Amino acid sequence: MNAAERLVESTRELLWERGYTGISPKGIQQRAGVGQGSMYHHFAGKRELALAAIGRTAEETRARAEEQLSGTGTSVERVTAYLRRERDVLRGCPIGRLTQDPEVMADPALREPVDRTLAWLRERLAQVLAEGRERGELDAGLDPWAVAATTVAVLQGGYVLARAAASAQPFDQAVDGVLGLLAAHVRP
Amino acid sequence: MNAAERLVESTRELLWERGYTGISPKGIQQRAGVGQGSMYHHFAGKRELALAAIGRTAEETRARAEEQLSGTGTSVERVTAYLRRERDVLRGCPIGRLTQDPEVMADPALREPVDRTLAWLRERLAQVLAEGRERGELDAGLDPWAVAATTVAVLQGGYVLARAAASAQPFDQAVDGVLGLLAAHVRP
DNA sequence: GTCTATATGACGATAGAC
DNA sequence: GTCTATCGTCATATAGAC
Numbered sequence: 001m002n003a004a005e006r007l008v009e010s011t012r013e014l015l016w017e018r019g020y021t022g023i024s025p026k027g028i029q030q031r032a033g034v035g036q037g038s039m040y041h042h043f044a045g046k047r048e049l050a051l052a053a054i055g056r057t058a059e060e061t062r063a064r065a066e067e068q069l070s071g072t073g074t075s076v077e078r079v080t081a082y083l084r085r086e087r088d089v090l091r092g093c094p095i096g097r098l099t100q101d102p103e104v105m106a107d108p109a110l111r112e113p114v115d116r117t118l119a120w121l122r123e124r125l126a127q128v129l130a131e132g133r134e135r136g137e138l139d140a141g142l143d144p145w146a147v148a149a150t151t152v153a154v155l156q157g158g159y160v161l162a163r164a165a166a167s168a169q170p171f172d173q174a175v176d177g178v179l180g181l182l183a184a185h186v187r188p
Numbered sequence: 189m190n191a192a193e194r195l196v197e198s199t200r201e202l203l204w205e206r207g208y209t210g211i212s213p214k215g216i217q218q219r220a221g222v223g224q225g226s227m228y229h230h231f232a233g234k235r236e237l238a239l240a241a242i243g244r245t246a247e248e249t250r251a252r253a254e255e256q257l258s259g260t261g262t263s264v265e266r267v268t269a270y271l272r273r274e275r276d277v278l279r280g281c282p283i284g285r286l287t288q289d290p291e292v293m294a295d296p297a298l299r300e301p302v303d304r305t306l307a308w309l310r311e312r313l314a315q316v317l318a319e320g321r322e323r324g325e326l327d328a329g330l331d332p333w334a335v336a337a338t339t340v341a342v343l344q345g346g347y348v349l350a351r352a353a354a355s356a357q358p359f360d361q362a363v364d365g366v367l368g369l370l371a372a373h374v375r376p
Numbered sequence: 377g378t379c380t381a382t383a384t385g386a387c388g389a390t391a392g393a394c
Numbered sequence: 395g396t397c398t399a400t401c402g403t404c405a406t407a408t409a410g411a412c
Contacts, residue, residue: 003377018290022209024405036407037378045407092288099351100280100288102206111352118352143368149349149358150365156348157341163287164299164306170337177338180331181369191395212387224389225396233389 004042006032011053016094019101020050020110050110057094058113062120069124075132076186079125079151083175089168092159118156122148139185147182154178192230194220199241204282207289208238208298238298245282246301250308257312263320264374267313267339271363277356280347306344310336327373335370342366 001009010032014023025046029039043049068082095117104110125148132138154174161170189197198220202211213234217227231237256270283305292298313336320326342362349358 018209019207019288021206022290025407026405035378035380037380040407041377046405096345096348096352097288099348100207100285102210105351115352115354118349118358122349122358143365146361146365146368148365149346149361150342150363150369153343153345153349153358153362154338154341155345157284157343157345158337160284160287160344160348161306161310161337161341163293164284164303166303170306170310170341173334173337174341175338177331177334177336178366178369180334181338181366181373184372185369213389214387223396223398225398228389229395234387 003032003034003038007034007039007042007049008052008056011049012057012094015050015053015057016091016097019097020046020104021101025049047107047110050104054095054098054104054110054113058117061093061095061117065121065124069128074137075128075135076137076182078128079182080179082125083151083155083179087171089159089162089171090166092163093156096156096159118152121152125151136187139187142185151178191220191222191226195222195227195230195237196240196244199237200245200282203238203241203245204279204285207285208234208292209289213237235295235298238292242283242286242292242298242301246305249281249283249305253309253312257316262325263316263323264325264370266316267370268367270313271339271343271367275359277347277350277359278354280351281344284344284347306340309340313339324375327375330373339366 007028010028011023014028014031023046025036025039028046028049029036032039039049043052064085065082068085069078071078071081073081095114098104098110098114099118104114122145126144129138129142129144129147133140133142133144154177158171158174161174162168164170195216198216199211202216202219211234213224213227216234216237217224220227227237231240252273253270256273257266259266259269261269283302286292286298286302287306292302310333314332317326317330317332317335321328321330321332342365346359346362349362350356352358
């Protein structure tokens with residue numbers, strides 16, 4: 001892996017762990033094993049590195065979700081596969097955590113991929129749920145958009161609870177809870 | 189309000205807006221309108237200020253939740269009152285946001301009130317739901333602990349979605365979604 | 377492309393006068 | 395109690411040699 005590539009990967013890791021406000025060019029260089037001059041040759045500064053890093057993480061996040069959501073099975077089976085996918089729960093969501101960073105939220109270019117990824121997730125889940133309703137797998141009374149927002153919120157909030165508790169248990173409970181509630185809307 | 193009091197209040201605001209990693213003694217002093225010497229006379233440093241500020245915010249958060257959860261009405265009515273309570277959605281949760289701060293999570297004393305508050309919320313909601321089940325208001329099949337975790341996660345995740353979208357709409361949708369799902373478990 | 381040197385300001389605190 | 399002076403370190407680059 002070349003210097004530019006290592007720098008972006010280090011930035012991705014550090015953004016995940018510490019957020020934009022919590023990282024420094026020096027820290028990125030050290031983790032990447034790249035000198036100062038080299039970093040400033042490839043990138044204009046911390047912000048340019050973050051733009052590249054966040055863009056890549058956003059793309060990856062959408063691609064991984066699409067794997068489960070476009071898989072086989074009923075609507076509810078695909079949502080379940082997405083929610084129960086193996087996750088590094090205590091690390092949290094690398095996109096969702098950026099919503100808590102004041103400098104990311106204040107910068108339209110840094111913010112855009114965060115907004116877009118979470119909006120896309122809600123929309124994609126709403127599609128899957130609407131499909132399930134049309135196929136008669138789910139009750140007609142279910143609101144796909146509301147339940148989609150609930151589902152994404154359970155994930156994001158589950159990470160918060162897990163990190164606070166230093167345990168994956170509350171995350172798993174929250175997922176169990178929403179899937180249990182949803183089960184009552186599956187048609188026989 | 190005296191200097192010590194103003195310092196704690198400024199710290200509470202800044203922690204909410206920027207997290208522990210994102211604030212500085214200087215910023216706290218300026219918002220409080222208090223000089224450097226005065227700050228270090230009343231508090232040993234940034235960490236001591238944060239301990240006082242987080243402790244107070246945690247207490248207040250639990251007290252405000254208890255207002256709705258110990259109110260009148262059925263189990264589901266009280267949970268609904270809590271979820272639909274007026275909130276400054278775009279500011280997020282002053283406790284939940286601290287789970288994304290690496291320095292808070294690394295310091296047991298700073299972390300404890302965060303953990304305790306979110307654990308208390310889950311437990312209190314589970315109590316309310318269990319009570320509803322015992323009284324026959326809710327289906328016997330409902331798991332109070334799982335649904336409690338889901339409910340708190342919907343709140344915390346709702347804040348994340350709202351901040352990303354710069355709109356309260358996804359928060360409201362997520363709340364509507366979980367209440368809609370819960371409605372199917374209310375006994376006639 | 378990568379290195380070292382240098383610059384400017386902020387961070388987080390301590391010391392001692394008033 | 396509050397003020398000003400001072401301190402060592404880190405943040406975020408820029409400049410120019412190799």
